[in-house]
Amino acid sequence: MKQPWLPRLVVAPSFIVSLLFIYGLMAWNGWLSVSASRLLPNYEWAGLANYEALFEMERWWLALRNLAVFGGLFIGGAMALGLLMAILLDQKVRAEGALRTIYLYPMALSFIVTGTAWKWMLNPGTGLEQIVRDWGFENFSFDWLIDSEMAIYCVAIAGVWQSAGFVMALFLAGLRGIDDSIIKAAQIDGASLPRIYWRIIIPSLRPVFFSTLLVVSHLAIKSFDLVMALTSGGPGYATDLPATFMYTMAFSRGQIGLGAASAMMMLATVAAIVVPYLYSELRARR
Template sequence: MKATPLARVLLSPSVILMACCVYGYIAFTIYLSFTDSTLMPSYEWAGARSYSRLLASENWSVSVGNLATFASLYIGIAMALGLGLAIMIDQKIRAESALRSIFLYPMALSFIVTGTAWKWLLDPGVGLEQSLQRLGWQQFHFGWIKDSDMAIYCVVIAAVWQTCGFVMAMFLAGLRGVDGEQINAARVDGAPPWQIYLRIVIPQLLPVFVSSFVILAHMAIKSYDLVIALTNGGPGRSTWLPSVFMYQYTFTRNEMAIGAASAVLMLLAISVVVVPYLYSEMKKAQHA
């Protein structure tokens, strides 16, 4: 169906703004990554020098390592908890609507709010440790947020808390679409519940697994506000992610070219996850 002239006129401002403010700035960032820009943009071509400096940077290696730890735990735990909660709620339990709302509520909060709340909760001086010690648990200690070896796991906890309810909703929708005749036939044959889920239900949830993985992976790669609110990248560099590295080098250390190069690599990482998914969905839509 062709767009009418009126529709084109109404849509053109949005298209122009998107082209300039999204794709235009993406192109500008890519160009800056091939310059020697520092505090201010420089437009002289410098080749891949900033990428060489980026890949040789210890801070970048630390950030990528932290991302690998954070993303693997975050995606794995959020998907496992989301699936478990969805299976629990799918058992026709009472107050299903209330439980769905409770589990989904964290997703309504911004990552800044989540990070601030969990910072207070995990702070040994005012949070969980202090509260339990006042109740008589004097030997209880939980200072992960102050420990450079454990702080990244605090970020994982906060991120999982915020998004596992959303993953639960996706899996719950998938469970409600599973073929009930196959399940009834398996029950008649005497199959135990765990075999029904393992051999019938979960294989039919493969599209939900893929969708939730793509969503969680791109959220992990671009995570910034949660880290800043919760740990501010510390202690030291223990919770630096590529997004924190990009901000630090662009706006604090006045290394705009290196910051732009890190942003380009983050964009490529997100594209590796998202583009194949979008391509497969477009092919499905065309065949349908």
């Protein structure tokens, strides 16, 4: 006889651990953000003082601006390139399996490896600029990595390179789930293949778009290791993001309360994306 309590008993340890180490630590971080913590945790109530100090810091606003630039390029670039690659592979090309593996391979790497590799490639002294000059183009210059105005674009390029294959896999799965009879019916009516994709297939991928946007946005907001490996937040603070700002404040400058406040703002940003999506999904199921 099946015991109704057995599944709950099996799941209970994982549930308790998740509740303690995920939501418990989130709540602890929230308390630190309204405390007087500095070098060490201090649970004396400080109200919104850390949040006020946070939004008075020019570096925090710079980190938010960098996130807007990086996030827009990263999300838009990864989704556009991933969708394009998925559409190309959906044409039943030869060696599709090999191409799919090649496109997906960057996602198997950590952001640390990606950042280090791109740092080598974009280094003016040893990377792309030096290689092209060795070919005889002495006036060629590509010093974005050390240019405070362009360095954030290097981070975006590296991020798109790593994530585009993952986005491609999501879109390709969605494309393979569309009924072929819809495409055949449109072709009988005389619609060209580009028009079929633009007017029929891509709009049908709306759930995939939302899911992909959710995942890629989450990656953009919490980006830390890619930036640290590629630019370390520099030159100066030119590529500083909220995640690197939080790490610097909490662990390098002994401002735990300020770092916790910035972490809570990152959590609020993620929640602003996730909660409406979950609400729409639950509402659609009902």
